[in-house]
Amino acid sequence: MRHFAALLDRLGYTPGRTAKLRLMTAYFRATPDPDRGWALAALTDGLPFSFPVRRTLAALMDKRLDAELLRLSRDYVGDTAETVALVWPEPAEVQAAPRLADVVAELALIDKGDLGARIEGWLDRLDATGRWALLKLLTGALRVGVSGRLAKTAVADLAHGNADQVEEIWHGLSPPYLSLFAWLEGRAEKPDISGAPVFRPLMLAHPLEDKDFEALDIEAIAAEWKWDGIRVQLAAGRGEARLYSRSGDDIGPSFPDVLGAVRFDGVLDGELLIKRGDDIAPFNDLQQRLNRKAVTGRMLAQYPAHIRLYDALMIGDEDLRGLAFTQRRRRLEEWFVANRPHAMDLSAVLTFTSKADLAAVWRTTRGIGIEGLMLKRRDSPYLPGRPKGHWWKWKRAALTVDCVLMYAQRGSGKRSSYYSDFTFGAWRETSDGSRTLVPVGKAYSGYTDAELVDLDRWIRTHTVSRFGPVRSVVAELVLEVAFDAIQRSPRHKSGVAMRFPRIHRIRWDKPAADAARLAEIEQLIDQS
Amino acid sequence: MADRPFERWLYPTDDGLYCAPGDFHIDPYRPVARAVITHGHSDHARAGHNSVLATAETIAVMQTRLGLTCAGNLQKAPLGQEIRIGDVGVALHPAGHILGSAQVKLTHRGQTAVVSGDYKRRLDPTCTPFEVIPCDLFVTEATFGLPVFRHEPDAGEIAKLLASQRAFPERTHVVGVYGLGKCQRLIALLRSAGYDRTIWLHGALTSICDLYAALGVGLGALAHASVAQQSLAGEIVMCPPAALRDRWSRRLAEPVTCFASGWMRVRGRARQRGVELPLIISDHADWPELIQTIKDTGAQEVWVTHGREEALVHQLGLMGLNGRALALVGREDEAE
Numbered sequence: 001m002r003h004f005a006a007l008l009d010r011l012g013y014t015p016g017r018t019a020k021l022r023l024m025t026a027y028f029r030a031t032p033d034p035d036r037g038w039a040l041a042a043l044t045d046g047l048p049f050s051f052p053v054r055r056t057l058a059a060l061m062d063k064r065l066d067a068e069l070l071r072l073s074r075d076y077v078g079d080t081a082e083t084v085a086l087v088w089p090e091p092a093e094v095q096a097a098p099r100l101a102d103v104v105a106e107l108a109l110i111d112k113g114d115l116g117a118r119i120e121g122w123l124d125r126l127d128a129t130g131r132w133a134l135l136k137l138l139t140g141a142l143r144v145g146v147s148g149r150l151a152k153t154a155v156a157d158l159a160h161g162n163a164d165q166v167e168e169i170w171h172g173l174s175p176p177y178l179s180l181f182a183w184l185e186g187r188a189e190k191p192d193i194s195g196a197p198v199f200r201p202l203m204l205a206h207p208l209e210d211k212d213f214e215a216l217d218i219e220a221i222a223a224e225w226k227w228d229g230i231r232v233q234l235a236a237g238r239g240e241a242r243l244y245s246r247s248g249d250d251i252g253p254s255f256p257d258v259l260g261a262v263r264f265d266g267v268l269d270g271e272l273l274i275k276r277g278d279d280i281a282p283f284n285d286l287q288q289r290l291n292r293k294a295v296t297g298r299m300l301a302q303y304p305a306h307i308r309l310y311d312a313l314m315i316g317d318e319d320l321r322g323l324a325f326t327q328r329r330r331r332l333e334e335w336f337v338a339n340r341p342h343a344m345d346l347s348a349v350l351t352f353t354s355k356a357d358l359a360a361v362w363r364t365t366r367g368i369g370i371e372g373l374m375l376k377r378r379d380s381p382y383l384p385g386r387p388k389g390h391w392w393k394w395k396r397a398a399l400t401v402d403c404v405l406m407y408a409q410r411g412s413g414k415r416s417s418y419y420s421d422f423t424f425g426a427w428r429e430t431s432d433g434s435r436t437l438v439p440v441g442k443a444y445s446g447y448t449d450a451e452l453v454d455l456d457r458w459i460r461t462h463t464v465s466r467f468g469p470v471r472s473v474v475a476e477l478v479l480e481v482a483f484d485a486i487q488r489s490p491r492h493k494s495g496v497a498m499r500f501p502r503i504h505r506i507r508w509d510k511p512a513a514d515a516a517r518l519a520e521i522e523q524l525i526d527q528s
Numbered sequence: 529m530a531d532r533p534f535e536r537w538l539y540p541t542d543d544g545l546y547c548a549p550g551d552f553h554i555d556p557y558r559p560v561a562r563a564v565i566t567h568g569h570s571d572h573a574r575a576g577h578n579s580v581l582a583t584a585e586t587i588a589v590m591q592t593r594l595g596l597t598c599a600g601n602l603q604k605a606p607l608g609q610e611i612r613i614g615d616v617g618v619a620l621h622p623a624g625h626i627l628g629s630a631q632v633k634l635t636h637r638g639q640t641a642v643v644s645g646d647y648k649r650r651l652d653p654t655c656t657p658f659e660v661i662p663c664d665l666f667v668t669e670a671t672f673g674l675p676v677f678r679h680e681p682d683a684g685e686i687a688k689l690l691a692s693q694r695a696f697p698e699r700t701h702v703v704g705v706y707g708l709g710k711c712q713r714l715i716a717l718l719r720s721a722g723y724d725r726t727i728w729l730h731g732a733l734t735s736i737c738d739l740y741a742a743l744g745v746g747l748g749a750l751a752h753a754s755v756a757q758q759s760l761a762g763e764i765v766m767c768p769p770a771a772l773r774d775r776w777s778r779r780l781a782e783p784v785t786c787f788a789s790g791w792m793r794v795r796g797r798a799r800q801r802g803v804e805l806p807l808i809i810s811d812h813a814d815w816p817e818l819i820q821t822i823k824d825t826g827a828q829e830v831w832v833t834h835g836r837e838e839a840l841v842h843q844l845g846l847m848g849l850n851g852r853a854l855a856l857v858g859r860e861d862e863a864e
Contacts, residue, residue, distance in 0.1 A: 012795070013804050016782075019696065026695065065675060066846060072839045073676045077794055086676040086793065128680070128793075414782070416773050416802050 001126065002097045003031055004039050005133035011144040015412050020146060024154035028181075035100040037176025040155060042137060044148035045250075047175075049107055050140030056116045057084050057135075060123075064089060081139065085131035088123050095125045101176065103134070149247050159184040164201035164384045167248045171198040197235040199248040200267055200313050200321075201384035205374060205391035212392060216355065220379065222325060223350040223358060225365075226372040226393055227308055228283050229273035230290075234258070234307060237265045237317070243272075254292045258305050261342035267313040268332075269382075271347070275306035307344045309336070310374075313382055321382040328382065365396040371484075372396045398482040399524055400504055401426070402515045404437055405477040408459045410469040411444065418452055419459040419471065420444055422503065424479050426494070426518045437475055438494040438518055446482065446502030455506065478507035478515050486524050494518060496525065534665045534829060537616075537636050540854055545643065545667070545833075549636055550616035552581070554643050564618065566645025567629035568593065568708055581605050581613075583620055585628025585743055589708065592739050607656070610635070623647040624658035625811050626709030627740060633661050641665040642825060648810065649817040650682070653716040654709070654745050658821075666827035667854065671812040672790050673832070673840035679790055679814045685807045686714075686721045692784060692805055693764065700760045700780040701805070704769035704787040707733050709811050711766055712740045714788055715747045717809070718764070728753035728760055730767035730776065773802060790814065819843065 007027045014020050024043070028036050041047055057080060061070055065087055077083040103122065110118060119138070123131050136142050152170065153163040158181075166180070172193025173180055182188035206212075231246040241262040243252040252259050255272070274281035274289065281303070289295070289303050312332040313321050320328050329349065336346055350373075352358040362373050372395035380390040403424035411420035421444040425437035447455065463471045482504035489497035496518075537548050544556035552562035559576030566572055566582075568589030573582075575594040579601040580587070587602045605611060607630065610619040617635035625646040632643040642663040649658050672679075693701050705711040711733050718727065726749040729737060734752060741747055753765045754776075761781035771777060772785050790810025791797040798806040813821060818840060822830055829850045832840050837853035844851025 010805075013798060013806065015802075015804065019784075019804075022695065066842070068842050069675050069839055072836075072842075073674050076674055076836075077676055078796055082795060083676060086678070090678075128678070410773065412802060416785070417775055417778050 001100045001103060001122075001130055001134065003027060004035065004042075004100050005126070005130040007039070008133045008136065008142060008144050009129045011146055014145075016414070017150065020150060021154050021157060024146070024151060025157040028155055028158055033178055033181060034176035037178060037181065038100050038104045040151060040177055041175035042142060043144075043146050043151035046140055047104060047107075047137065051107075051115060051138045053115075053119070053135060053138050054080060056119060057081070059116060060084075060120055061087075081135035082132055084123075085128055085135055088128075088131055090127075091124045097125050097127075097130055098122050103137070107138075147247070148249065152248075155180070155184065159186070162385075167199055167201050168384075169193045169198060170248060171242065171244075171250065172196040195237050195317060197237045197240045197242045197267075199233060199235065199242075199244040199250075201248070202231065202233060202246050202269065203311075203382050203384065203391060204246070204386040205376075205393040206386060206388065208375065208392040208394040213355075213394075216375070218352075218355050218358065220377055221358075222329075222376050222378050223352060223361070224310065224347050224374045224376070225350070225370050226374050226395070227271040227273060227280070227347065228371045229271040229280075229286055229308075232270060232272040232307065233313075234262065234268045234270065236262045236267075251290070254289055254295060255305050256295060257300050258307060258343055261344065263341070264335075264339055265317060266315045266335075268307070268309055269311035269313060270307040270309040270344070273306050273308055274303045276304060305343065308347045309344055310347050311382065323381065324379045325376050325382075326378045362394055362396070370396070395484070398484060398504070399486070400480055400482045401521055401524070402478050402507060402510060403440060403481050404475050404512045404515045405459075405473055405479055406437055406439055406475065407470055407472050408455075409471075415452075418456045420452060420456070422455075422479065424481060425475075426516045426521050428494075428518045439492075440494045440496055440518070440521060441481060441483070441498040441501040443479075443481060443501045443503050446504055447506070451503075451506055475512050478510040478512055479503050480505040480507055486521065488525060494521075496521060534639065534641060537639075538634065538641055538665070545854070547616055547634060547636075550613035550618065550634075552613060554632055555645065562613075563599075564620075564632050565590070566623065566632060566643070567625055569626070569646070572645065575599065579603065581611070581618070583607065583628045583630050586630070587628075588739060588743065589628060589736070592735055593708070605630075621659045621661050622656035624649065624652060624655060627655045627712070627743065627745060629655060629709075631659075631661060633663070639664050641667065642827075643667040644669055644821075646671070646812055647821070648813050649821060650679075652713055652811070653720060654712045654740065660821070660824040662826050664827060665829045665831065666822060666825045667831045667833060668818060668822060668840075669812065669834060670818060670832045670837050670840045671834065672810065672814050673818060673836040673838075675815050675839070677790060677793055677814045678816060679793070679810050680808045682717050682809055683721065685788075685809050686717045689718075689764070689786060689805065689807060690721060690723060692786075693762070696784055697762045699782040699784050700763055700765055701786055702765045702767060702772065702777055702780055702783040703807070704772040704785070704789075704801075704803075705733070705766050706789075706811075707768055708736050710788055710809070712737060712745060712747060713811065714766065714809065715750070716745070719746075719748050723764075724748060725763070726751050728763055728765040730754065730765070730771055732768050732771075733766055769801075819847075822847075822849070 010023055073087055074083045122134055152166040156163050156166045169191050179191040183190050233244045235242050241259045242250055243255055245251050274285040285303050312328055315335050365372050375392040377390050403426055406425045407423040408419035409421040411418055423439050423442045425439045427435045428438045429435050459473055462473045465472050481501050483498040483501040485499040487497050543553055543558045543560050545554045552564055553560045554564045555566055555572040556563050561578045563577040564581045568586050573590050575598040577599045580599040581603045584604040590598050605620045607620055610617045619633045620630035623629040623631045623645050634641045640663040642661045646669050647658050705714055715727055728751055731754045759781040777783050784804050786805040786807055787803040788807040788809040792806030792808045830844050831852050831854040833854050841851040841853050
């Protein structure tokens with residue numbers, strides 16, 4: 001528990017991805033089974049329990065600290081579990097800290113009535129960091145800025161492998177993952193998960209650059225619409241069906257309507273959407289269904305989920321990933337016609353005659369409310385990860401608008417000494433003809449390193465006032481901001497919210513007075 | 529006034545705590561005629577007093593930071609020796625906070641009051657340890673006056689820093705420290721842990737380190753980080769807290785930002801500062817030390833100065849002591 005606590009403590013403060021990986025891999029290398037397996041479970045899918053400890057802790061503290069002192073401490077720290085960890089009396093004599101695996105084993109079987117006494121016993125054997133980690137573990141929310149994918153990457157690093165190899169078998173394994181560690185350390189064969197509905201790493205696309213388009217052999221390319229939902233994998237086998245997000249998270253429990261439609265074995269790739277009749281609902285509707293533990297009948301009726309199929313990785317127990325895209329697609333179509341699964345359809349393959357024709361199709365996307373095009377080489381096998389030169393996403397052209405820099409905030413991690421997060425505004429004109437700037441968005445990407453240095457210098461020399469990490473600057477610098485779409489938003493002062501805004505160009509040359517008016521920006525609002 | 533026996537001769541004023549029968553202030557925050565200074569931190573030692581009484585080390589610190597002529601007259605008081613000022617006996621006793629730091633013991637008509645200044649109880653290789661002075665009235669600091677503040681043992685925190693340096697040998701460990709006291713203590717603690725490599729310093733930290741060395745506190749090999757051309761990968765660099773997130777630290781190799789302070793005990797405080805490796809090392813008494821010290825002095829009346837006085841005053845009530853907050857304005861709880 002001591003090493004796990006030290007790991008969580010350090011992870012919580014570490015901003016960099018590489019540093020986080022190093023810390024986790026070192027932990028997995030140095031920690032014995034089964035403790036490390038439970039740590040991996042806690043960092044990925046979570047432990048199979050969580051306890052509401054608030055009342056238990058209040059009762060334990062009652063005997064230990066004056067209520068007023070506890071209240072003042074809690075007010076200062078801002079978190080009950082952390083406060084208890086900090087004020088808990090140090091034991092008179094130092095005892096061996098409990099092992100993580102022992103804690104987990106006892107919690108799995110614990111009678112609710114014994115929880116207080118058990119927590120008390122553990123807290124007496126831990127230091128402040130250990131106590132904090134234990135209480136985080138009990139409540140089930142670690143919040144140390146580590147995704148499941150990152151933890152799996154760290155484990156894969158034990159064998160200098162990659163996360164996809166772990167991902168491939170992950171859902172066929174269970175904590176404390178003894179067979180996984182044995183395989184990664186070369187002590188055993190790869191765990192056999194054949195037939196189980198496990199996640200297969202997805203094939204992903206690169207953004208299409210101008211030079212890619214020029215180099216494209218048009219004869220060798222198939223094109224599809226790029227749908228605005230979330231990419232999913234539907235896996236079924238051994239009488240079970242699972243729905244995975246593109247990072248391998250099991251999101252099935254939120255979508256019983258989709259899983260209920262599964263009457264087959266296989267692994268399919270598609271886009272999860274909300275579909276009413278023939279209409280695809282906006283992304284916002286899909287968000288109503290994501291991350292919900294309990295799904296009501298009303299939700300199912302109001303936001304019916306649907307999968308638009310792109311590809312087939314397996315049909316029955318036949319692995320199709322080695323076949324060319326066109327062959328897989330033909331197999332998918334044949335299968336679809338034979339099975340007619342409910343709540344699914346096929347994503348259309350587009351026809352075009354030339355590059356110019358394809359570009360013309362692409363230009364229609366904004367008008368018909370589609371995110372863009374997917375281009376796939378006809379002869380590509382289904383490869384995990386983001387292989388170069390096979391698939392491209394060609395997003396519809398961004399909208400751009402000239403805004404005025406209003407506030408700048410320091411970044412984090414490597415950028416912590418730079419003002420790298422920019423809030424920009426547009427002019428609002430009032431009836432008396434006066435103009436004020438209203439913030440319309442915030443961006444922290446799109447510029448080069450050299451431009452960041454220039455921006456940072458400009459901000460430091462044009463500061464009007466400072467509030468903590470934020471500076472407000474004189475309204476003089478125009479930024480050309482690119483964004484995918486703009487929507488009405490009552491939560492923002494300007495009444496609009498941009499999707500994926502980034503700094504496209506710095507207009508050192510343009511007077512701020514010539515920047516956009518809010519009224520112009522409102523005209524870009526997506527009508528769909 | 530009978531139930532407030534001390535306030536007749538010792539009380540807060542706009543200029544700071546004032547001792548009437550001796551006509552002097554203790555750590556005043558505006559220029560006064562006569563000042564007794566507990567230690568050299570800028571919220572205690574200010575320039576412009578007509579005359580100053582302090583330890584020799586505190587006077588040396590003041591002259592280094594504020595200039596040789598920072599006061600009209602600078603009088604050195606040897607530790608433990610009583611000096612008469614008017615109708616008051618004044619003696620300075622070590623406070624264990626930083627080099628030269630002292631408590632002020634005041635004796636007046638059979639009553640003894642001790643003004644602690646800032647203090648800590650654990651051993652610090654760079655200064656004389658705190659001495660318990662029995663008294664009737666104890667005026668204590670309360671920077672860390674909440675039960676959540678319990679500073680971890682120094683050795684463990686230093687081990688954390690050295691372990692991180694081993695784990696990330698290609699990065700610079702840059703430690704934000706208060707320039708007077710914390711910086712030198714951290715260096716001394718690193719030396720005690722066997723770290724004998726050169727420690728690199730931000731320019732603002734060198735003069736006080738030189739002074740410590742001149743006063744006999746050995747700090748080992750130090751070098752100026754600002755003139756080093758290389759990125760100092762794998763090295764330990766110290767700088768004032770403000771430089772951690774400023775342009776100064778940019779050329780260092782992927783710096784691991786560390787901050788040595790008692791505030792690092794609380795996650796929110798460390799996060800707020802964007803610290804990657806918090807080190808809980810403080811020159812102030814933590815909660816158990818505050819309570820132990822109050823008990824040790826045997827004082828029946830305790831005044832609580834800057835810090836979180838509310839919780840400590842409440843605790844004094846629980847202990848059956850007469851505790852009061854001395855609302856001294858102009859003190860900053862961030863000064864660490």
